[in-house]
Amino acid sequence: MDEMTLNVRTAAVRVDGLSRRYGATRALDEVDLKLERGITGLLGPNGAGKTTLLSILATVSEPDAGRVSVFGLDPREAAERVEIRRRLGYLPQELGYHRHFTVAGFLDYVAILKEITDRRRRAEEVARVLAAIGLDRHARKRIRALSGGMRQRLGIAQALLGRPDLLILDEPTAGLDPEQRLRFRELLSDLPGDPVIVLSTHQADDIAAICPQVVVLLPGRVHFAGTPAELAATAAGRVWAAGERDTRAHLSWRGGDNRWRHIGDDPPAGAELVAPTVEDGYLLLSHAAGVR
């Protein structure tokens, strides 16, 4: 088993031989991973095991086998699990809401679950995250009256309560418009205290924009761990632009400039080599792993 590690000083989060099955489906297959402080992007197709991995890191699910260490704490021990949860902010992929709650009421509820029991401190914390996520004008609004994008921002806001040391965000940019995605990137970049942030996404441009580290998870296994530049470099010399489609390419599509972009080993006729992107590297890895 190859251990895929990032270049780290001290791993804040460490995963060794993590496996998890759902019936006959192997969601995670002996995953090894080390994560340091800063933002790590988790890239992978649907069903790759991203949500399973994140829910295990968030102490919500238990693995069938393997070990997890978060800041040196073992989630299998009850007291250490609670300590991890004290330092955790978690946005699940499909966060349900009590729809009769107001925006402020929901955050107040989550703040209590995060053991912020003092009323005044709770109000300050709720006001802080509302302002950070740009929902302060909607504090009195019922959740059922919010748009999908506003609900997603509310989900991000609740994860920020208590200034977590470990922030796990499962597809946080789903449902956000381009401007909100930019604000989200800005927000993550400005978080004080250098927390460990793990976010899963299908958006390679989110990864390229804000993640110094990227992990590619392809059905159940880690296929890449490194920087976005290193991921893009895996496609160096294999991305071409041409006027015509070439059926020999692994993947090809027509861009906005009407030219075909090919990813493959053989250059199409009249093609010119172009600089690869993070998305090219990811697509090439997916193709090599047989993901369609």
Add this chain to the structure above:
Amino acid sequence: MTSPFPDAAGPVARADGHAGEDLLAGYATGTVDPVVVWSVEAHLTGCARCRSALSAHVDAQRLARNRSVLLVHAALGDGGRVRRLLRRCGVPDHLLRLLAATPSLRRSWLLSVLAVLAVVTGAAAAVRYGWIPAGGPAGLAGYPDPEVLAPFLLVAPLLVLAGVAAAFLPMFDPAHRLAVAAPFSGFTLLLVRTVSALAAALVPVAGAAFVLPGPGWLPVALLLPSLALCALALAAATVMEPRAAAVTAGTSWALPALLLAATHVPLLIVQRNAQFACAVVLCASAVVLLARHDRFELGWMR
């Protein structure tokens, strides 16, 4: 001219009677004595010039933060009469806030409970007092006293159980993943919700038992079976899937209740032997629950 700021130390009041910059800066940052604060505030009330000068010393970010906190306080409100009353009785505010996410404490749920109780109580009363003639509704026709109580005896503890089940089953809590991933004790959350749901359901059940044309001890006799069923459901949830636990507890009441109703002795389900059996179930469930309460800290996501 007498200074309007008699207790202010140092060169804080100007000769023209207005507040000096140092005084205003001290007032804005909260570093002057309370007596001086009162003097400054009294002066500011009638002096537009000093109010204007004060704005230069105010930390705009701090002001915005305070405004946001006030807006959040206003948005949260004080929770209404019931919550105010419970707070006065010493229940911590944050525990009362947690109850807002308990479906069986919502008005719609409580109205449903009342509606079901009204139907079974009304039907029993109608048969007992002859408002429904013999040969009336199939389930009640031909039942002389005390068999008219059979539907109520079947339904009442199950209503209490349903309220408690709704308070602890993950399927009724859309945000339960957040509760699992949070440090707040899952067992404490469970107890807070179930005790409140239990109380909210027992009150109308006991009330209905009072107005029923049955024995006077019926409201008290329903207490132990209701508690035993809820405790059994919670204890079973530590060894099986929570929904299956609730169904198991419900079945363990419904089957004997139906059997006794079919044999024309429905009241046996709440009489002495049954009370003893319920006490045993309650104690055993409490022991299991205490011994295995850590199961509620793990989450039920497997």
